[in-house]
Amino acid sequence: MQSAKKLxxxxxxxxxEIQKRSMRIREGSIFNSPALTPGGQEEDGAALLTSTRVSNFDSLDKDSDLDRGQGSRRPVVKPKDYDGKSNFEDYKVHFELCSDVNGWKEQEKLQFFLVQLQGEAVQFYRDMPDSAKxxxxxxCNLFQVRFGSHGQKDLYRARLRIRKRKQGEPLVELAADIRRxxxxxxxxxxxxxxxxxxxxxxxEALDNAVQRTVVRRRKPTSLEAALKVAMEEEAIMQLEASRKGPNLVASTGETSHMQQMLNDLATQVSQLNDNVQQLMQNKVEVQGSHVASGETFDMPFGNAEEVELDYDQEHLPLSTSADPDAVPQRRIRRMPAWTKDYDMY
Structure with a gap:
């Protein structure tokens, strides 16, 4: 009897309990209510749903990781694209590292390598013989010949000769590019x-003459040593540039003044040279006109004495006669004594 009552x-x-849970389901509060576990213990409904979703996603992820028709997983590390503008040796090192991480075989390497090609690299692959594709x-061997350093030595040497530091470029990046x-x-x-x-x-790539001179005087024997000296000198130059004391301002003003004076002096010297050249040209023209006309004149300096001068009729027409057979005349002119030893004209 008692057992029937208990039942x-x-x-x-x-x-x-069933009615209560039915109401909670209709009200949407099942996710915040405790749920019975198979062991008879209560578990939070939201946690139960979350764990169920995670397990489902894990199973889906495992299924989607399989490549269709291959059975291999998706790449853990995706290689960068290659367009043929950079050194192929550097890119191949990067691609091989990604291949090792992903566990690719030869055929998978080829597939992923071709997928990453862009621009000129794609065109080069398309022009390859079918037997090599x-x-x-x-x-890789054909790409090595076309885009590798062995096939472009002259190009890289030319780039190395004309390489200069760009505005705002860090010294570390410049050194790395020089090494490359x-x-x-x-x-x-x-x-x-x-x-x-x-x-x-x-x-040679440094853009500052002072910095370039300082580094060269230190005579670095390696690229690392040159980089270290250049960075030290640049730090000192930046420190000095940040100072705004009167000594620095005065020094800068004095340097500008001296430079202006030098420029003015150079201009004056150039003008004097032009004037001297013009005077010499005028003197030659005046003396030539006197000789051509046969005039006699006295020099205003020195001890003058009579000097006989012969004139060639072919070059200096001494006579105004119209007779072409006229004999050249000898003329007497008063010239300074010191002109005996010189050919004035």
């Missing part, structure tokens, strides 16, 4: 020689 009370309790190693150009221009050169050569090209 009825348990049924009523379960009915009330399906072999990863053959494709040297490795591409001289791939077979020993490393110690490359390092010393990089120091010279780095100094």
């Amino acid at each position: 009825k009370s348990e049924i009523r309790r379960l009915e009330k 399906t072999d990863y190693q053959k494709v 150009l040297i490795n591409a221009a001289y791939p077979d050169m020993p490393p110690e020689v490359k390092n010393e050569l990089g120091s010279d090209y780095f100094i």
